[in-house]
Amino acid sequence: MTEPVALSKYNRRGWLALLLLLALAACANSRGLFTRAQVADANSIKAERSLKAASPTAEKWPDERWWLQFGDAQLNALVEEALANSPSLRVARARVDKANALVVSANAARNVQITGSLDSTRELFSKNGIYPPPLAGSWFWLNDLQLNVSYEFDIWDKNRSAYESARGQSKAAQADAYAAALLLSTSVARSYVQLQHGYERRDVADATLKQREQLLELAKTRLSAGLDSRSELKQAETAIPAARQELAQLDETIALARNQLAALLARGPDRGLDIARPAPLSKAAVLVPSNLPVDLIGRRADVAAQRWRVEAALQDTKNARAQFYPDINLAGFIGLQSLGFSNWIKAGSEIAGIGPAIQLPLFDGGRLRGNLAGKNADYDIAVEQYNQTLVDAVHDVADQLASLRAVAAQQRENADGLAHANAIRALALERYRAGLGNYIQVLGTEAQILTQQSAAADLNARELELSIDLVRALGGGYHETPAALSSPPESATGSAS
Numbered sequence: 001m002t003e004p005v006a007l008s009k010y011n012r013r014g015w016l017a018l019l020l021l022l023a024l025a026a027c028a029n030s031r032g033l034f035t036r037a038q039v040a041d042a043n044s045i046k047a048e049r050s051l052k053a054a055s056p057t058a059e060k061w062p063d064e065r066w067w068l069q070f071g072d073a074q075l076n077a078l079v080e081e082a083l084a085n086s087p088s089l090r091v092a093r094a095r096v097d098k099a100n101a102l103v104v105s106a107n108a109a110r111n112v113q114i115t116g117s118l119d120s121t122r123e124l125f126s127k128n129g130i131y132p133p134p135l136a137g138s139w140f141w142l143n144d145l146q147l148n149v150s151y152e153f154d155i156w157d158k159n160r161s162a163y164e165s166a167r168g169q170s171k172a173a174q175a176d177a178y179a180a181a182l183l184l185s186t187s188v189a190r191s192y193v194q195l196q197h198g199y200e201r202r203d204v205a206d207a208t209l210k211q212r213e214q215l216l217e218l219a220k221t222r223l224s225a226g227l228d229s230r231s232e233l234k235q236a237e238t239a240i241p242a243a244r245q246e247l248a249q250l251d252e253t254i255a256l257a258r259n260q261l262a263a264l265l266a267r268g269p270d271r272g273l274d275i276a277r278p279a280p281l282s283k284a285a286v287l288v289p290s291n292l293p294v295d296l297i298g299r300r301a302d303v304a305a306q307r308w309r310v311e312a313a314l315q316d317t318k319n320a321r322a323q324f325y326p327d328i329n330l331a332g333f334i335g336l337q338s339l340g341f342s343n344w345i346k347a348g349s350e351i352a353g354i355g356p357a358i359q360l361p362l363f364d365g366g367r368l369r370g371n372l373a374g375k376n377a378d379y380d381i382a383v384e385q386y387n388q389t390l391v392d393a394v395h396d397v398a399d400q401l402a403s404l405r406a407v408a409a410q411q412r413e414n415a416d417g418l419a420h421a422n423a424i425r426a427l428a429l430e431r432y433r434a435g436l437g438n439y440i441q442v443l444g445t446e447a448q449i450l451t452q453q454s455a456a457a458d459l460n461a462r463e464l465e466l467s468i469d470l471v472r473a474l475g476g477g478y479h480e481t482p483a484a485l486s487s488p489p490e491s492a493t494g495s496a497s
Helices: 002-025 048-052 066-070 073-085 087-108 158-224 230-264 269-273 292-299 301-322 367-433 439-473
Strands: 113-124 139-153 327-339 350-359
Touching: 048 367, 066 073, 066 158, 073 158, 087 158, 158 230, 158 301, 158 439, 230 269, 292 301, 292 367, 301 367, 367 439
Parallel strands: none
Antiparallel strands: 113 139, 139 327, 327 350
């Protein structure tokens, strides 16, 4: 009966020790630490009236290869070349690879860990130590071969939250990579439109120069006939250099647009010289989905990336809170151990052991509380950045639509102006043919037409650029079904433990 009494006594001491540790653990607690930010409800961002005039019944999003809608084979090839060669996109893909590697590392902590070790040491044992002869004062080989196994019971989801955080960062990196590709493709398309615009304006400037040269010839003829003074001739001569100067400026614009395209393709400037003059680009209809704020969560890569960062930050707060609780590990080993090689693989050299281990935070000088407070702040930052990104995304779409509507109104007025200018030119030609007017008046009406044509080229380029910006604002073909965000363990409205 003596042995059970002794065991009972030791058991009582063990339970007392455990209760003492649990009591001391109260010294390291998360009381009073919570998150404050609230994720914005997309339905609260009102945009129906601002978007209504765009397309009341449309439900169309840009395609992933949205640039095909312009119907230009050269543009298609340039975008594909840029996406294939861009160093910035390779950097983005490398960041995705790094984030994925961190997911694998974080997931490893959730699995059984197995390691092996082999030690063989030639050691001189002290004559005055704990070992008796013949070990004392002699050299022997101390050999140890072990297989170690350990597993951490993730009772508080510490390792799981670390894994989910890494997974959220990986998803955010993937969305960032898509956003980078979209920015590059839209930049190529915009530069291509600028190149086209430069050529169109040069056509108008060239026609203007020819019109002014005709006026100069007429002024010379009229001066010889005594119909005009030298003052009119000087005015006609002065207009020529200004027209030639504008042509030189437009040649510079075209060259810079070529260089910009070559840079976006990650090529040298000579690549830009091989780019032919763009053909007129097709214009796609402007269609905007009705439930825009909610849909943008899964349709814009930057919004999706920030949403994943919120999830990652939330999991970090859970991980930091779990660190206040005990870690329970099970560890074991098996192997061979002996003095000297001759006995190493003989029976009796086996070693083995297994047992649990509990680690409990007691006094850490506020390290755990500081870590949790920092993670809570990171979560609040991520939430507010997400809220701002969502608001900015909605306004981005609304801005493009407002500008497109304004450009459409200006194009209508410009078309009316061009029609009036053509009508005036027709009348001037009739008067000239009837002998009621002179050709200078006819050429004067040409100037009004050229002015309207130049404005039309500007508006056409502006419309194309805005349509490209609208594609970007609508996500450029990105699509992700957003999962519901997890709830924080504590918030400013909840009770702190």
